[in-house]
Amino acid sequence: MGQMLVTCATGDPDLHVFAAVDTGDDFASTVPGADAIIDFSHHSAIEPVLARCMEHQKTLVIGTTGHTDAQIAAIKHASGQIPIVFAPNYSIGVNTLFWLTRKAAEILGPGFDLEVVEMHHRFKKDAPSGTAKRLVEILAEVRELSYNKDARHGRQGIVGERTNAEIGVHAIRGGDVVGDHTVIYAAQGERVELTHKASSRETFARGALRAALWAHDKPAGLYDMQDVLGLK
Ligand SMILES: NC(=O)C1=CN([C@@H]2O[C@H](COP(=O)(O)OP(=O)(O)OC[C@H]3O[C@@H](n4cnc5c(N)ncnc54)[C@H](OP(=O)(O)O)[C@@H]3O)[C@@H](O)[C@H]2O)C=CC1
Numbered sequence: 174m175g176q177m178l179v180t181c182a183t184g185d186p187d188l189h190v191f192a193a194v195d196t197g198d199d200f201a202s203t204v205p206g207a208d209a210i211i212d213f214s215h216h217s218a219i220e221p222v223l224a225r226c227m228e229h230q231k232t233l234v235i236g237t238t239g240h241t242d243a244q245i246a247a248i249k250h251a252s253g254q255i256p257i258v259f260a261p262n263y264s265i266g267v268n269t270l271f272w273l274t275r276k277a278a279e280i281l282g283p284g285f286d287l288e289v290v291e292m293h294h295r296f297k298k299d300a301p302s303g304t305a306k307r308l309v310e311i312l313a314e315v316r317e318l319s320y321n322k323d324a325r326h327g328r329q330g331i332v333g334e335r336t337n338a339e340i341g342v343h344a345i346r347g348g349d350v351v352g353d354h355t356v357i358y359a360a361q362g363e364r365v366e367l368t369h370k371a372s373s374r375e376t377f378a379r380g381a382l383r384a385a386l387w388a389h390d391k392p393a394g395l396y397d398m399q400d401v402l403g404l405k
């Protein structure tokens with residue numbers, strides 16, 4: 174994603190790449206000169222990223238997924254001091270899928286069983302994807318369930334029938350798949366499936382750059398891609 178961000182930003186007259194930082198590079202000394210920081214790395218990197226952005230009052234766009242609950246709490250805390258856009262997926266298509274997922278769950282109601290399936294390339298380090306997690310959170314909000322308690326990951330070892338108070342989550346890994354997500358609403362006699370398939374990582378990079386441009390002069394706060402796209 175870092176390489177894709179640099180490629181997309183380089184061709185954009187509104188943007189200048191101040192620095193590209195990888196493991197072992199001196200992140201701290203690059204922060205003061207930039208208007209915004211875009212983080213697509215690993216969730217374990219979040220503490221120094223937040224600390225440096227707060228120290229220098231910089232806008233932060235987080236694309237990284239897989240954060241622990243404690244790391245998410247630290248992101249929320251930091252957003253009291255700086256503008257942060259935090260989104261598991263910066264594509265316009267998936268953000269439309271988020272909206273449709275809520276709408277379909279509201280319309281179809283409790284008679285439909287809810288399952289989320291995602292597939293990604295073999296190099297992905299977290300599972301389920303941040304996008305799948307967000308889809309389950311949206312479904313859980315509509316059904317008054319909770320991600321931590323009611324998501325059923327893979328169902329291995331579960332004996333007995335499916336209950337109403339659960340949302341299945343299934344992560345498939347293989348090859349070079351950029352990112353597929355399907356939300357399944359299954360009832361007796363019919364089934365609805367909403368699917369998004371990304372075929373290039375460019376859509377994520379362009380969305381994150383758009384978020385940085387949108388957020389760099391915003392007041393401190395926690396924003397997501399729905400805010401950037403005006404979907405709220
Ligand atoms: N929100 C969105 O739209 C999208 C989110 N993502 C998420 O972005 C993240 C990155 O994905 P991807 O680019 O495929 O992952 P990669 O593993 O290909 O790249 C991650 C990069 O971050 C570097 N890195 C890891 N830890 C640190 C650290 N502590 N400090 C600085 N650099 C670090 C890695 O370096 P090294 O290899 O040396 O460890 C590597 O260069 C993932 O969490 C993924 O889920 C991906 C696509 C879209």
Ligand SMILES: O=C(O)C1=N[C@H](C(=O)O)C[C@H](O)C1
Nearest residue numbers: 238261262297302303304352
């Ligand atoms: O790691 C990836 O590649 C992707 N990660 C994000 C996620 O975890 O949801 C977004 C996208 O699906 C690609």
